[in-house]
Amino acid sequence: MPSPSNSKLQQAAVESAEQWVIECPKCYHAAPALERGIFRAWASSKSKRILARCTNCNKLTLAKLTKDPVRAYSLRIDEYDHMLDQLDELDQSESSAPSIN
Ligand SMILES: [Zn+2]
Numbered sequence: 001m002p003s004p005s006n007s008k009l010q011q012a013a014v015e016s017a018e019q020w021v022i023e024c025p026k027c028y029h030a031a032p033a034l035e036r037g038i039f040r041a042w043a044s045s046k047s048k049r050i051l052a053r054c055t056n057c058n059k060l061t062l063a064k065l066t067k068d069p070v071r072a073y074s075l076r077i078d079e080y081d082h083m084l085d086q087l088d089e090l091d092q093s094e095s096s097a098p099s100i101n
Contacts, residue, residue: 018076019069022052029056032072032079033065 020033052063 021066023064024054027057032076
């Protein structure tokens with residue numbers, strides 16, 4: 001069970017992470033840093049570069065971290081939108097697919 005001070009710290013980390021964008025220097029694919037689970041990375045690094053695998057071009061790269069609250073927010077909305085699209089497709093394919101049992 002986390003102590004109150006720990007969860008406060010965690011909350012602060014999450015709040016600051018929400019403002020960061022991670023960007024692939026190879027294909028320029030950008031994503032909110034928080035969704036990539038890397039929100040602790042820059043605490044120990046001042047370079048604002050992090051070794052990460054890009055989900056778009058699938059290359060290991062020194063991704064660029066940028067503090068950009070507005071962009072991070074709109075990227076998050078885009079991701080949720082994309083997730084909902086996928087759910088929708090899944091629903092449709094399931095309803096038209098033959099049933100095994
Ligand atoms: Zn990429």
